[in-house]
Amino acid sequence: xxxxxxPERREGPVDPMPKSPSPEEGSGPRRPDTGSPDKDNLMKxxxxxxxxxAERYRQRTGE
Amino acid sequence: xxxxIFGLETEYGLLIHEDRPNQSPAWFAHRIRDHxxxxxxxxxxxxxxxxxxxxxxxxxxxxxxGRIYLDMGHLEYASPECHSLTDVVASDxxxxxxxxxxxxxxxxxxxxxLIKNNIDHETDATFGSHENYLVSRRFPFSRRGLAPLVTFLxxxxxxxxxxxxxxxxxxxxWIQTDRLILPRSTFxxxxxxxxxxxxxxxxxxxxxxxxxxxxxxxxxxxxxxxxLADPNQYRRIHLLLGDSNMxxxxxxxxxxxxxxxxxxxxxxxxxxxxxIDEPVEALQEISQDxxxxxxxxLQSQKTISALDVQERFLDCAVQHCKxxxxxxxxxxxxxxxVLHDLRGDYQKLVGRVDWAxxxxxxxxxxxxxxxxxxxxxxxxxxxxxxxxxxxKGLYHGLLEEGxxxxxxxxxxxxxxxxxxxxxxxxxxxxxxVRHLLHERPVxxxxxxxxxxxxxxxxxxxxxxxxVRGHAxxxxxxxxxxxxxxxxxxxxxxIV
Numbered sequence: 079x080x081x082x083x084x085p086e087r088r089e090g091p092v093d094p095m096p097k098s099p100s101p102e103e104g105s106g107p108r109r110p111d112t113g114s115p116d117k118d119n120l121m122k123x124x125x126x127x128x129x130x131x132a133e134r135y136r137q138r139t140g141e
Numbered sequence: 142x143x144x145x146i147f148g149l150e151t152e153y154g155l156l157i158h159e160d161r162p163n164q165s166p167a168w169f170a171h172r173i174r175d176h177x178x179x180x181x182x183x184x185x186x187x188x189x190x191x192x193x194x195x196x197x198x199x200x201x202x203x204x205x206x207g208r209i210y211l212d213m214g215h216l217e218y219a220s221p222e223c224h225s226l227t228d229v230v231a232s233d234x235x236x237x238x239x240x241x242x243x244x245x246x247x248x249x250x251x252x253x254x255l256i257k258n259n260i261d262h263e264t265d266a267t268f269g270s271h272e273n274y275l276v277s278r279r280f281p282f283s284r285r286g287l288a289p290l291v292t293f294l295x296x297x298x299x300x301x302x303x304x305x306x307x308x309x310x311x312x313x314x315w316i317q318t319d320r321l322i323l324p325r326s327t328f329x330x331x332x333x334x335x336x337x338x339x340x341x342x343x344x345x346x347x348x349x350x351x352x353x354x355x356x357x358x359x360x361x362x363x364x365x366x367x368x369l370a371d372p373n374q375y376r377r378i379h380l381l382l383g384d385s386n387m388x389x390x391x392x393x394x395x396x397x398x399x400x401x402x403x404x405x406x407x408x409x410x411x412x413x414x415x416x417i418d419e420p421v422e423a424l425q426e427i428s429q430d431x432x433x434x435x436x437x438x439l440q441s442q443k444t445i446s447a448l449d450v451q452e453r454f455l456d457c458a459v460q461h462c463k464x465x466x467x468x469x470x471x472x473x474x475x476x477x478x479v480l481h482d483l484r485g486d487y488q489k490l491v492g493r494v495d496w497a498x499x500x501x502x503x504x505x506x507x508x509x510x511x512x513x514x515x516x517x518x519x520x521x522x523x524x525x526x527x528x529x530x531x532x533k534g535l536y537h538g539l540l541e542e543g544x545x546x547x548x549x550x551x552x553x554x555x556x557x558x559x560x561x562x563x564x565x566x567x568x569x570x571x572x573x574v575r576h577l578l579h580e581r582p583v584x585x586x587x588x589x590x591x592x593x594x595x596x597x598x599x600x601x602x603x604x605x606x607x608v609r610g611h612a613x614x615x616x617x618x619x620x621x622x623x624x625x626x627x628x629x630x631x632x633x634x635i636v
Contacts, residue, residue, distance in 0.1 A: 123538045124506045124522055131156060132520035137166065137261045138214040139311075140152040140268030141359070141381065 142468050145400045146222045146275035146565060146619045147229040149392075151236060151385055152215040152268035154256035156524065167214045169244075169253045174200065174216065176243045177209060183239060183558075184209070185577045188597035202601050204559055204574050205235060206567035215268050216240060216255075221567035222275075222619045226393045226468050228562045231549040233392060235557035241529040250530060257385045258303065258527035259342040262520040265309040267346045270385040272396065274378040274403055275370065275619055281406065282364075282376060284351065289411035291350060291361050293402045293454055294382060295424045296447035299435055300479045301395040302340035303384035304496030306503070306514070306523040308429065309345040336429055337514035338503070340496040342384040344428035350420050361420055369603040371617035378403060382424070387527060387536035389548040390493045394479065397472035401458045410461045412453045416440045433487070451480055492545040495536075499526045502535055566604075566616045569623030573606055576631050 155166035177183045184203035187210075190196055200210020206221035218236030223229035240255050260267050281287070339345075349360040363379045370377070380399070386392040405411040416439060417423050423437040427447050430436075435447035455476050462469050482489040490497035503522055512518055528534035531541075539545050561571035577599055599608050607613040614630050616623050 118505075119542060120502065120535065120538045121505065121509060123533065123535060124502065124525070125510075126533070127518070127521050127525045128158070129516075129518040129521050131158070132262045132517060132524050134158075134160065135154065135156045135256070135261045135524055136263050137154045137266045137268060139266040140213040140215045140217075141271075 142225065142397070142400050143404065143462075143465055144620075145403070146224060146273075147226070147396050147400065148220050148222055148273035149229060149233045149396075150217060150219040150269070150271040150273070151233065151257065152212060152217045152259075152270070153240060153529075154215070154258060154261065154268065154527075156254040156256050156528075158252055158254070164252070166253075167211075169249060170211055170214065170216045172247055172249070173240060173243045174209060174211060176247055177239060181243065181246075182578055184574055185599070185601070187601070189600045191602075197597070202570060202574050203239075204561075204571055204578070205232065205557055206561035206571040206574065207232060207236065209236070209239065213268070221561045221570070222565040223562050223567075224564045224620070225562075226397050226472070227549060227553070228557070229396060230389050230393050231553040231557040232562070234389065234549065234554045237529050238554055239558050241531075254533065255529040256524055256527045257387060257529055258305075258524065259385055260305060260309065260346075262305075262307055262523070265311045267309070267311070267343065269343075269381050270383050272378075272380040272383055272399065274380075274396075274400060275368075276376050276378055276403055277407060278368075278372070278374055278376050279407070280376050280378075280403070286406065287351070287362055288416045289406055289413065289454075290378075290402060291420050292412075292415045292417050292450060293399070294361050294380065295417055295420050295437070296427065296435070296450045297395070297398060298341045298344065298384075298424070298428060299447050299451065299483055300490075300494050301383060301386065301391060302344075302428065302494075302496045303342050303386060303391075303527075304338060304340050304499040304523075305342045306338055306519045308336045308339060311346055335515065337431070337519075338500055339428045340433075341424075341428035343382055344424045347382050347421060347424055361424065370619050374617075375619070384495070385527070386495055387534075388493060388495050388498065388545060390475070390546050391495050393548045394472065394475055394493075397468065398454075398458075398476055401462055401469065401472060402454055404462060405454070405457055408461065410457055412457055414439075414441065415445075415450055415453060418442075448480060448483055451476075455480060492539060495526075498536065498539055498545075499523065502526065502539075564620075564622065566619050566621055566623055569616060569621075569627040570601070570606070572624060572627045573601065573631065 155169050157164060157166060178186050178201055184201050186198050186201040188197050195210065200208060202208050208219040210217055218240065220229060220232040220236065223232055237257060244250055244253065244255060259270060347359050347361055349358055351360050351362050351364050359381055361382050363381055365379060368375045368377045383395060386395060402411065418438045418440050427435045427437065436444055437447060438444050459473055463473055464470065479490065479493065487497045488501055491501045492498060503519060506522060525533065526535040531537040561567035596609050600606060604617055605613055605615045
């Protein structure tokens, strides 16, 4: 009987995880540019959000 | 990670964009589940009663060996068993993608959004992100043995929290006091201050330090003993206090640091002088501290910051775990980096820590639009951070802008949507699901509940399965793939 072949998948760490910024450097992702919010894609996204959507978001308690 | 199996369970919210009386979140949830199993054939539906609230057809196992099902009206995805952080992050994001793709294929993406968060702002409802860690049965599962874990969990929210606007005071909680379990209202109405922002979504809903129930009695450590593996060898640490993370980095760090602390406890190396005086209260106080000093009081009456507590755990982990494998060293380095950056401007954490990303976005908006924290838009933006729609969600906007470090890749997520990790028993279960889907197609009649007295065509659980007419096939060891044994077993099945 034939069995379907699974695609190859590497185990364990595959692509290297992000390099650790050393604490001394205090680096990390670049500091967000808050300079020109009007030109920022993120501000455009935020302005499109329906202000009343949180009011409509009524969920059941889960677990 | 050394000898550790990880798993994540996520309950998703559904935001309906237009009020339609016949289209509730549950209506969309049913359509998405049916599309995944019946149209996309991502897995096989259960044909048996898994429990009183899980009738046949409620959900099923996928070809990636995880599960999708409906729980309390929510779509829920449980990842397969994973033996590495890379796999568990990819498998978790695979669940997001499976559900979002189904929503889009159904043409519902303008009508509804999948929200990967843990609260709604209107009714104080909460829903979970549950972590699972396999430990040895010898793990010291007692109040004394678990004390370091409680301290770690209460304080880890400074880098694992997803943040929220406002606060909650659910009155339906039950609290254990000595031998009595009393409704929270017995202790008087809880005062809720209108907080602008706090760093954790779930902190307000955790009312006990230890408890075995999951709804209304959520505890820092859930004590239910359900190993889903050989109970003589293993125990499953099931945690429900954490937030759903959007940032891959935060997910990896949450699971990685917790896994290392469990190792420290197992090996007797965890710091023992950090027992918190009132851990439940401390959990909420840290989350709600607007100055982010995050001070707590220990049973020794000493006051210490959550950052200093985390530094103590990090020091122990460096001393005892460094060099054991590549992932451990990644976790140790990133843990140190995040703790270092948390002592400075929180904006350095944008992209890595969800509460920091969200707070920065909200502050940018407030500054640009001159709105106050009490403006309804702030809660709506809070939700939008968790929207799984890549074209709309604010987290995905940060990702698109290149502000978010990745821990996995889109290719690996795509692979994890279809295939199981190859180094756990998930691999064997995946083979079973593929066999049932492709070699033994289930007829429409088979998808009906089995008549009384007739065993359904198959029954699949996490640690055992049975195909009708054949002996049960136990899979008690999550570290074994069982692949060849499953193939041999299936070859003997008479169709």
